[in-house]
Structures are given as structure tokens and as C-alpha cells.
Amino acid sequence: MSPKTFDIANLSDNLADLLSDIQNHVEVTLTHQGIPLAKVLPLSQSELTITTDLNNAIEPRVAGFWQGQVKIADDFDETSEEVIAAFYEDE
Secondary structure: OOOEEEEHHHHHHHHHHHHHHHHOOOOEEEEEOOEEEEEEOOOOOHHHOEEOOOOOEEOOOOOOOOOOOOOOOOOOOOOOHHHHHHHHOOO
16 A cells, blocks of 8 residues: 555544554654654554563453453442441541
């Protein structure tokens, strides 16, 4: 595919197109009033692997990977009176 140009003044209107082009390995140039500012390139396959500080390569997390497999109680963010009393009760 041929390179594309996006003006940053209209970037919010074209963000979906910009991301689509990057995912399709299209070289994108960002401009401001016709002046080139930056080139945006997709990461190579080797750059998609995250390296920890222990040099152990891990794969990036995928959104929704656990969808439908985890259940959270409706009251998970409510604190019981017993726990509140343990923290705030005068001794």
C-alpha cells in the first residue's frame, strides 16, 4: 500500500482510519499545516513481544481473554460493617 498523510488538526476525526492503516502496515506521515512532523509505523513482530526486567519474554495481554470465565459478586466493592469496625474502632 502507498503511504498516507494525516493532518493532526483533523486527527480525532480520522483516528479509526489512522489505526486501521497502521494495523495494515501502511506508512503514515503526520503533518501540521502541510509540514511533515512524524512517521508512524506498525511494530514489527519481534517488537510485539514484551520483555520483563528479568529478560523473560511474555506475550502482550489481549483484551477480553477471560470474558465469560470470571464472575464477580454484585457486592464485591462493598465493605462489611465488621471490617469497617476493625479499622476504625477506638481501642
